[in-house]
Amino acid sequence: DLSSNSNLSSIWCEDLTKLQTFSLYSTSNLSTVTLTNLAVRSVTITNSKLSSIFLSNLQYLTSLDLSSNPLLTRSILLNELPNVLTLDLSNCQFDSFPEEYLILQSLTTLKLNNNKLTSLPLTISDDLSNLKYIYLERNQFTHLPQPPLVHVKELYMTDNLLTNLNGISGYKSLEKLVLNYNLIGSIPVEIVGISNTLMSLTMTNNPLKHVANQFANMRRMQLLDA
Structure with missing residues (x-):
């Protein structure tokens, strides 16, 4: 266990085919990680x-958590990560989404809470066509991401x-x-355009003054909390 090791500045792991889990917490001076040909x-x-991460040939990797790394910006190399399902980049102070992660085509869950984002890449729905759950809480969006997810x-x-x-x-x-x-x-009114799918809408603590009459046509709605 190398967590909380303040002397650790870089790690290189290669060809450890028995390693299932790789975890490092609060390694305050860690700047570079290279993981290659692992079974994690x-x-x-x-x-x-x-600030730099290089991940290559991690064929079994399904969960990648890089949260709370505020210096992690553009020194990112990802290669042969075909099965990553969950990616957590929360609390990294991103003001734009690093497009290097758009190669993770199996991704279903993306966590981007506590950043400074105002938009997402225009191609995100095409590049991450399996994405089902996205967390954008505590960012700086002024409108729903467009094109639509x-x-x-x-x-x-x-x-x-x-x-x-707008655009819902x-x-x-x-x-x-x-x-x-x-x-x-x-x-x-345009929310009726997703009446066949939307089941839950929660929007407490908004200055809500008007709800379109057509909202009554939301046939699948089970929960409205406003």
Whole structure:
């Protein structure tokens, strides 16, 4: 266990075919990690000064947690990671999404909470077509990500700067939407465009003044908390 080791600045692991889990927590001076040809299923590196990461030929990796690495920006090389399902990049101070991660085509869950994001890559729905759950809480979005995230089933955007729901009708797979602590004043008519899928809408602590009459046609809605 190398966690909380303040002397550790870099790690290189290669050809450890029995290693199942790689975890490093609070290694305050760690800046570079290279993992190659491992059998790991889970990689967690959090609360460090990580600025460069190189991951290659991790065929069994399903979970990648790089949260709380505020220096992790562009020195990223990912290669042959075909089975990553969950990626956590929360609390990394990103003001834009590093497009190097768009190669993770099996990704189903993306966590980007506590960053400074105002938008997502235009190609994210095409590149990450298996993405179903996305967490964008405590960022700086003023509008829903566009183009619409057409494959996403659950979208979490609590504590942003959203003022409206323009473009919501394009979210054709959306089942759950969480928008607490925003600046939204109305629920627009176009939300009826996803009446066949949306089951849960939570938007407490918004200055909501108007709900379109057509909202009564939301046939699958099971929960409305506003």
